[in-house]
Amino acid sequence: MTASQTARQLARAELIRAIKESATRQLSETGAAALSLRAVARDLGLASSALYRYFPSRDALLTALIIDAFNAIGAAAETAAAAAPGDPGTRWLAACRAVRRWALAHPHEFALVYGSPVPGYRAPDDTIDPATRITRLLAALVLEAHAQGLLRPPAQPLPRLVTQGVLDALGGAPAEPYADLVERSLTLWISLVGTISFELFGHLHTVITDFDAYFDAAVQVAAEAVDAAWLKVEPAAGDLG
Known part of the structure; x- marks a missing residue:
């Protein structure tokens, strides 16, 4: 290369x-x-035709922003989990707190990927892997907790509805009575996104007096979906995570 x-x-x-x-x-x-x-071209002082050489359509640019956002969320969670002490419950909580920190620092990017769908836009398949990056991390930590004998059998199992591709990516479903652990892990992720969204979009304004404490408590309640005796929430020691 010259x-x-x-x-x-x-x-x-x-x-x-x-x-x-x-x-x-x-x-x-x-x-x-x-x-x-x-509008982007005007902002950068470029001709529209020049911009189209890099992004041929608005949807192509949206896709790039979506992929970047999902990868940033995944990277933040992975970094936090890797830096936390070794037990899976502590790393799972660290990852959840990292997702919240990222969302509060990047509210518009979080809204892009977890807010209302963009009219007329259909996400292509190359967004799937970045979108499931954080989900795979959290599910892997729950499965690790199961492998270490840190989970209780479920009080009410979920139907087996996760696709085979997801199960294959995580090494398959555990044996009964834990065969629905991946589905139950998904409920943890949905609860996490919902809790962050309610805070970020102002739905808890004048309702909650301490968002940090509420978030940690909500995470612990959600962990009951996988009968997680392993998750013990400690105060976040002066920051959001």
Whole structure:
């Protein structure tokens, strides 16, 4: 590779970064539904035709932003879980707190991936792996807790409805009476997203007096969905996670 080729690649990467940053600002100002390549081009002082060489449509740009957001959430959770002490319950709680921290720091990106669907947009298959990154992490930690004998049998099992592809990615379903652990792990993720969304979008305004304490308590209640005797929530020691 020549120096000129390297320079062109760096310039391309920098312009793509600038395009995404401009589009993210649009998300905060006008919302995802109003995202416009022409507006991004104007913001960057480019001709619209130049922008289309990098993102051929609004949906292509939306997809890039969605993939980036899902990967950022997954990376935040993975980093937090890896830095936490060794038991799966502590790492699971650290990952949940990291997702909340990321959402509060990036509310518009969180709304893009977990808020109202964008009219006319259909996410392509290449968003699936980033979207399930955090889900796979949390499910893997629950399965690890099961392997260590830290779970109780379920009081009310869920029907086996997770796709075979998800089960294969996690190494298969456990044996009875824990065969629904992946489905129950999914309820933990849904509860996590819902709790964060209610806080982030103002639905708990004037309802909750201490969001940090409420979040940790809600996480612990959700853990009962997998009969998780292993999850013991401790105060978050002065920060959000």
